[in-house]
Amino acid sequence: xxxxxxxxxxxxxxxxxxxxxxxxxxxxxxxxxxxxxxxxxxxxxxxxxxxxxxxxxxxxxxxxxxxxxxxxxxxxxxxxxxxxxxxxxxxxxxxxxxxxxxxxxxxxxxxxxxxxxxxxxxxxxxxxxxxxxxxxxxxxxxxxxxxxxxxxxxxxxxxxxxxxxxxxxxxxxxxxxxxxxxxxxxxxxxxxxxxxxxxxxxxxxxxxxxxxxxx
Amino acid sequence: xxxxxxxxxxxxxxxxxxxxxxxxxxxxxxxxxxxxxxxxxxxxxxxxxxxxxxxxxxxxxxxxxxxxxxxxxxxxxxxxxxxxxxxxxxxxxxxxxxxxxxxxxxxxxxxxxx
Numbered sequence: 001x002x003x004x005x006x007x008x009x010x011x012x013x014x015x016x017x018x019x020x021x022x023x024x025x026x027x028x029x030x031x032x033x034x035x036x037x038x039x040x041x042x043x044x045x046x047x048x049x050x051x052x053x054x055x056x057x058x059x060x061x062x063x064x065x066x067x068x069x070x071x072x073x074x075x076x077x078x079x080x081x082x083x084x085x086x087x088x089x090x091x092x093x094x095x096x097x098x099x100x101x102x103x104x105x106x107x108x109x110x111x112x113x114x115x116x117x118x119x120x121x122x123x124x125x126x127x128x129x130x131x132x133x134x135x136x137x138x139x140x141x142x143x144x145x146x147x148x149x150x151x152x153x154x155x156x157x158x159x160x161x162x163x164x165x166x167x168x169x170x171x172x173x174x175x176x177x178x179x180x181x182x183x184x185x186x187x188x189x190x191x192x193x194x195x196x197x198x199x200x201x202x203x204x205x206x207x208x209x210x211x212x213x214x215x
Numbered sequence: 216x217x218x219x220x221x222x223x224x225x226x227x228x229x230x231x232x233x234x235x236x237x238x239x240x241x242x243x244x245x246x247x248x249x250x251x252x253x254x255x256x257x258x259x260x261x262x263x264x265x266x267x268x269x270x271x272x273x274x275x276x277x278x279x280x281x282x283x284x285x286x287x288x289x290x291x292x293x294x295x296x297x298x299x300x301x302x303x304x305x306x307x308x309x310x311x312x313x314x315x316x317x318x319x320x321x322x323x324x325x326x327x328x329x
Contacts, residue, residue: 005232006321008248091217121218126253151301152253184303184311190290 013127015045016095020102020130027107029060030213031115034128035153036137037146039162043071044196045137046114047126050078052206053112057213062101065091071116073157081106092123095130112213113160121146126151133158133212140164144174149183154182159190166195221254221321222262226272228323233271238328240276249282249320250300256281275326283319 008014024031036042043063050059060081063071072084083101085093098115105113115131117124125134136157137147141164147154160182162175175193180183182189190208194201229244244248248254256279263277285296290310297306302318 001329002325002327003232003236003238004325005228006325007228007232009221009228009323011323012224012227042222090220092220122253126217127220137293148301148303150249155301180291185301193297 011129013095014191016099017128020095020098021132022134023102024107024113024130027110029107029110029113030215031113031131032091032209033115033117033124033131033134034137035117035121035134035157036119036139037121038140039139039140040119042116042119042137043074045163045194046062046116047074047078048194048199048202049114049206049209050075050080052202052208054078054080057210058111059115060105060107060117062093062098062105062113064097064116064179066090066118081110090121091118091120092127093117093129094127098129112209117204118201121150121153122165125156135159135161137161137163138178139167140173140175140178141167141171144177144181147178147185151185152172154185154189157186157189159192159205159208161192161194163194163196166198167201218254218258218262219266219284221259222266224328225323226263226270229272229326230270232326237267238295239271240329241272242273242327242329243276243278244326245278245280245324247280247282247320247322247324249284249318250298251284251302251315251318252321253300258281280324282317286313286315286317288313310325 034042061075063084066087067083072082075082083104085097134157136153192201192205233241267273284302287294288305288310289312291308295306305313
């Protein structure tokens with residue numbers, strides 16, 4: 001006998017993500033889900049962003065990694081609340097993993113919670129965790145073919161940070177193509193060119209983020 | 216890359232459905248997966264085969280119905296369907312003003328039960 005089911009497979013995740021979102025809204029905390037491939041500079045961007053905004057905005061961080069606590073240790077040194085999630089092989093964070101660590105995060109004391117997803121350009125884009133916006137990072141050395149090879153992440157993100165622009169004199173990357181293809185995939189995408197090494201462009205990004213947090 | 220989570224999600228859904236409605240076994244499960252959903256069918260089949268063991272879906276076959284990306288172009292006022300995993304502009308007139316209607320599906324559609 002055939003039985004119609006018609007249920008979204010990610011429905012369970014989306015339901016928990018909606019609950020997380022309610023918890024964040026009640027606590028008055030703005031949440032960003034930060035995604036990129038491995039090594040694009042997510043943790044370096046976090047360090048720069050925290051240093052830039054720390055005086056004005058109270059920030060907390062959830063670190064997602066397959067293994068290890070290196071990232072959380074780097075953030076901990078800055079004196080902001082940080083929780084490490086190890087997915088143990090999982091390629092992305094999901095809403096339930098976030099839900100489980102929320103009791104360890106002083107949400108009521110925070111203005112902004114940054115969730116650093118597992119380094120991966122594919123899967124994190126598919127799983128909501130309860131965030132207000134998704135932000136993605138692409139280091140320019142990854143190449144100008146990435147927007148069209150990994151379209152979903154570019155479509156889902158509200159902002160794209162192009163990191164490591166201090167490397168531009170040494171590499172063959174077509175920045176105009178990155179911009180054009182990214183905007184074709186997502187006309188509303190806000191783009192920033194930054195270098196977490198030199199600090200270039202960080203203040204523009206931080207100002208934009210601060211406006212969203214204070215809204 | 217997250218086909219294991221997808222396989223677990225779909226198994227949870229069908230098993231829960233069977234439990235509620237009192238069915239004891241599943242013979243087949245049909246899922247609709249959009250081409251732009253970031254799921255590799257072979258990887259999903261592989262994950263499903265290993266995860267169905269010791270469940271009431273142990274004997275079930277997974278049937279994957281791939282849904283192409285389709286939509287409507289506001290430029291030339293026509294419907295379009297593409298084969299790729301993404302669409303940037305209308306394949307007929309290259310207009311960027313398009314509405315995408317299908318291609319992101321990730322649904323359990325129906326199951327055959329005993």
